[in-house]
Amino acid sequence: MRRTRWRLGLAAATAGLVAVAGIVVATSAQAAAGCRVAYTAGSQWPGGFTANVGITNLGDPVNGWSLVWTFPSGQRVTQAWNATVTSSGAQVTATNVGYNGAIATNATVSFGFNGSWTGTNTAPTSFTLNGVTCTGSVGGTTPPPTTSVPPTSRPPTTPPPAGNAMAAVAAMQPGWNLGNSFDAVGADETAWGNPRVTEALLDNIRAQGFNSIRIPVTWSNHHGGAPNYTIDAAWLARVREVVNWALADGFYVMINLHHDSWQWINTMPTDRTNVHNRYNALWTQLAAAFRDASPRLTLESVNEPQFTGSSGDAQNAQLLNELHTSFHRIVRQSGGGNATRLLVLPTLHTSADQPRVDELLNTFNTLNDPNLIATVHFYGYWPFSVNVAGGTRFDATAQQDLVGQFDRVYNAFVSRNIPVIIGEYGLLGFDRHTGTIEQGEKLKFFEYLGWYARSRRLTTQLWDNGQHFGRTSFQWSDPELIAQVKSSWTTRSGTASSDQVYVPRTGSVTSKSLTLNLNGLSFQGLRQGSTDLASGTDYTVSGSTLTLTAAAVTRLVGSRAYGVNANIQARFSAGVPWRISIITYDPPVLGAATGQTGAFSLPAQFRGDQLATMEARYADGSNAGPHNWTSFKEFDVAFAPNYSANTITLKPEFFAEVNDGQRVTLTFHFWSGTTLTYYVTKSGSNVTGTLS
Template sequence: MFGLRSKTRHRIGAVAAGFATLAAGLVVGAGRPAAAETTACGVAYSVTGQWSGGFTAEVAVHNLGGDAVDGWRLSWEWPSGQRVDHAWNAEVTTSGTQATAANAGYNAAIAANGTVTFGFRGSWTGANTAPTSFALNGVRCADAKAPTAAQQVAAMQPGWNLGNTLDSTGSDETSWGNPRITKSLLDNVKAQGFKSVRLPVTWSAHTGPAPDYTIEPAYLDRVKEVVGWALQDDLYVMVNLHHDSWQWIWNMPGDRAGVLARYNALWTQIAAAVKDFGPKLVLESVNEPQFTGSTGVDQEEQLLHELNASFRDIVRGSGSGNATRLLVLPTLHTSGDQAHLDALANSFRAFNDPYLVATIHNYGYWPFSVNVAGGTRFDATVQKDLTDTFDRAYNTFVSRGIPVIVGEYGLLGFDRHTGTIEQGEKLKFFEYFGYYARTKKLTTMLWDNGQHFDRTAYTWRDPELFAQIKSSWTTRSGTAYSDLIFSAKSTPVTAKTLTLNLNGTRFQGLRQGTTDLVQGRDYTVSGDQLTLTAALITRLSGAREYGTNAVLHARFSQGVPWRINLVTRDTPILSNATGTTSSFAIPTTFRGDQLATMEAKYDDGTNAGPHNWTSFKEFDRTFAPNYTAGTTTLTSDFFAEIQDNARVTLTFHYWSGEKLTYYITKSGTEVTGTTA
């Protein structure tokens, strides 16, 4: 996990690609059909350029079996009567609608799990339909059809990250506080419904010096052990170079040869160690690539292209299962910005490899994702940021037959704890995230550094969150504008209206526990407006103690119910306080209310504190409520960017809509806070 974005623009020419991955009986010796045993092969046919009356194409023949092929002839039927005008790396002839490609002298042998490619320029009239049936050495490619990259990536949905473990930068996988990985953990991850596991691995602390950069055998064996456990559970598992990206790979602009040598040495060893694993092992070139000290984004894109190219060549050249293994290549910073997508698409076009996958990461619209700049709600801006990103990934890759994995997703506020974003707003984000990723055929892998799935109890720390995420894999759920309905204790109870987000569902009723509430008496519904009657709120609020008095669930025709908290509250009370820049807390009687965000301004109206481009400060990094202790803490990070002896006006915004003003002054390390 690492979140950076930058802007540049590249352009990719139109690519029309169609892959036919099929199986055939292979033979040893040109033109002689196999007598008894046959082995599978894959044929990938792609149109690399097309114009009026003409086109170019590339064909890759993959030997997926255990025996070498010595001499080959590939034949196919033209669906639209195309002709071949000129070929390279093969002799291609056409007779009527039948085409045959024969090996050149230098590429007659296809090693076990090896690949040979050839290309040609052709002509067409009326249509240029791609062939879908091939025969190798006279044996029709018809049996044991191998899945395409897109089919395999679709089978990986949904995915989960085993984060902050083998990717820790210490000497042991437990150095960041998570337990050692066990077979039982992976068994339980499988039981949650996941089809794939991303296994981030940081190699830096486990490699020897130049020039060999030998990986510690015990560490490599440990990675292989975990991979083996995942494969035994029939999970796809994706292994990468993780925090190496910012430990040493990012120095490539100033040490291109040194970084490339180390990178190549690692992938040479890893590829050799895993080449005999099955096809559900997937390899990812590098996590969140970034560079320091470059001349600009153009150089960074070129360096990433070199890394991806070297990775692909090393893995493919190692043979066996690596010849057609899925290889995952990231954009710069794993960004979904169009310029970075275009640059990676250019690389894909150059590689012309049907078993490549693109990857990006997504942690949502940044102000919402960390709760800064007033980004407290899952609103139209947050939604558009998400849809724009997924649309770009779909249009650039998926629509052209290249699958995309969102290798990490979540909210950046989770870096501290999952309470940075209010629960209902958080649930709406993940509901929409899963739905829209599904519509764009993106495979998603939840980032989990140990804060979501308990790795010893095998339970979810926030079951409601996971229920929403899991539901989004297959369907939509109804939600609402809020999950909080406030009634002031100091005033008589009145009816409250809540706007439902039906999301294509139908509202079916309101329930408290196992009791269905009565429409007309307890609530009314008009379109998307749900109104709770004053009588219902009065009855369920009981003695009207501060806080949540009752929990209701709105049920819809599909998906998970939407929780509605009936909360009794009054205006919070703040008190004067003194403290230091390292320890300052405002005594707060919350009286049932909940803090949403905080503004900070100097008396002249300018913004105070970190992120001074906005008056709204970052939740938890600069301020944090403690409802149990009855305090609102201001952090040392906040005071580090506050002027001495300049009064700061704080405005606290609560989820009920209440706003309170408070004043602080810092003098050296001493801090004074007052209500007036």
Template structure:
């Protein structure tokens, strides 16, 4: 689901007691409640899928989403900016190690009038062509009803019969069209189901899932035993929704049914807001709790699980919303937990990860971490950035390693192994770089990355460590407008982590006024090439006129710089503080 279609789902911030809008993929979750504190139902009986079903779902790992393509709400698969799907694209994805592909499909714009709601023949034929290519390539393939969930299915409380009839008409035609397709084709009943106020959401979703199951099974042919994928409400992994779906699956009594949820991380970390710019203990516990609940509710009872979408919500704007090392730690732990909990995962990619024309990864380092996590753990560290102030003497510096069950195998500069003792020391998980080594790495001490080291472990991918020279950034006065205000900034080799915004009385300024920390990229963003920090129109749209705002910019070196802005109508003035 693209960022431009951010849904109105809410994240309940338990600690603050305030409702906060989530990103496009985020399902509501009690973000601050640890997994062990959430009661789990003990009344759902064991399901136990046949060994061949469990094996089939395991064989789907890892999976990839063909996002922003057939799920686009425009005229065709290119309307959201991606190229037409080709056999070469699918072969390119297969060559990356992916074994399954989820093809989200939005049907609204391809449907005729009631009562039959015929699907446009050309659109269906094109989907069948791409599905056939994927199956011929050896993929397991999943198709679904996608953005229809918020376009019209969500009106079911007020328009029950019309919605159900339209939903049933779509699945009746899909089931007929793919009746004799390979058993490696899976059907997913609906993506991220949600309903407007006024109904019993759990009952409505159970009705849709049950109707879907009945239509597909009743269509005969290969559909009598085809693997069917059923979502939780919002595809959330909150315990209440897992229990609801477990009850539906038990009532169906069909062992060829799979459960699905989506996961985009602890929301503040996922979009870089509310001070959540690090993959800290809270963000880690959110991930661990999700896998624990999914395992205990489904996997341990013999119901296979597919995480049909995963990633970070900030990626919908820019993969740079989350700092590189922090995102790598997220994906390393996610892949490990998927393995140990026997859960199949499908990476959400709307074109921001795999270049569908060049058939290469836009961020090879990220892909390398993801791919490695399918097989083993990798060591990491508390950061991938080591800052040394240019204005200060060079001294020894220590970083904390996170071996993640691996062993330390050496510190390298390029292909050259550095010498233990003279270049570095290691005591437990504390890696110390000597002053002698740092003086050599920093060279002439001009600003920015001066050298890149590689921490190697006995398994997995190495951990990259950039050694940077910096001084505290300098921000200068500016005048502009609310459309896009640019603060002239000499970054001096530093990198921006986050920003707070407060009024003189200490209250919070700008959007999401439940937190001082504003959302990266949505309200502010650095432009290192242009030498500015930009404040967006979204930020000023919720700033009180003529009320001075104090901004604090927090950098990855640990430096903080204060700046003051005042909006007067559409005019903005700013000055260093």
């Protein structure tokens, strides 16, 4: 498959909006007080932005803080994390939450928020902390600098509670994966297209609020042959360098044997001795290399273990147990910090299916070691995760799949005081691009996942191969997504049955209704930009049904140009607001076309609409194309819309499994509810597409 605590000055180089000021902190009459604040609005879009605020204490330790500033352009905070934020007009007060109230000398705490703006989004430049005005130095005499200055020390680094694996794993929440770098199969960490990892990247990820980082490492191409399998010194040194950067940033860190799992470990059923020898040799060297590392370093035996050519479940379980047992023995016997280091053991395929969970529990019972962690991966209900078989929505089936998997690992492990890490999570469609899953349905998935993982006391580590957090820009590619993820770490958010309201281009405008998913919260109202919509006039709420009046819809669509005419936000008593796009459309228009199986695109005037999925059937009603157990084909694999080019492409993977000479009826389903029929016939490498 696949298949920051930051230095404040580094972030300033890439942020769109930065203000830096000193802050005096009054802790006692004798305190040599002083602080620095870095305010960075790194992501901005029409009407909204995301900001991070870092507070560096230059004076005596403080215990409990309150940061106050005034927005110069009337901005508003709509949702915050790692702080409690209240507003009175333009004045904003942020106070610590329970776990970040203490700031040691030269230490930094940070929090973030989403905000709204109109006109301009000017950064505040003056802050007070605990009632004392900013100065930028100890003693309060130096004027604030005009550029961000890196702090002289790293964030505090507290080791995990001794002998308490559950508490240590709880402290790892939330986590992030450095994907497609050291796990890349090739010459070095750039083999899969990502740049070399930098210290600044880790600093920026830490500043985003992540407390643990999983650094997958593939060793296959970086060691010698039998019998010693000596790891390449330069490769090991490079891995150690990045691990040390992460530890110095205050992260909990996990490293492993990653794609080795399918490159050579999987041959264990037919090459048992050689696999054992190679596996043991690698872990013997790694145990020695990291023997004296911080206890915040954890070791994972293998990623997504799998076996080819085995006799079945029983042999798979036996082989994986052998690997785990060898790993455990080698690391523990290496001594030093490894004698009690937290070790991570996955299920077969990192699956949360009950038989796989039971197998791993048997291994835990045999090893009888309190410093072990169980891990599984979660990429959602497969039809939804890749958008196939009509799985376009995060519906009750997709939700129950999540609940079942999280409940199984909770019941097997957490209820027995064995911690669990969801070592990777996301959606498989993200491997192509994040637009494979419709935006609102994607947000509902991440909102629910974060909440339910918290309820089951599971630590989560987001899989990111570069498609989420820019490795050099240090910006999130999808601000709405990361806002939802961050919110889910501490609270629930309200959602709705859709994030889209479609209005026909012609004809009378009527009222439009959506179902609110309150998720235990209360509905607070609708807002467009900084303007509140009027209850009763612009909208009504009856139970969980939100209705936009015809008059409000008429105003919001304006001249009714195709596409998104307005965005409004449904606000709730907690969490992030729910964006609702008001969209004008007409039914799309398709055109006849001829082409080749390797490059066939049909003309498509989308006229404000968007494609949800596609069905393919032969004339006799049987399913055509790949995944022939369903008529609904896989988005981005069998077909893909191109909105800028006004085309829909039928991909070579689709035609590879279409019968020659048989006419295929395609049904395109659009998010407005429109369906259109189209016909294609393959003759050798030639394709003809018609409307009738």
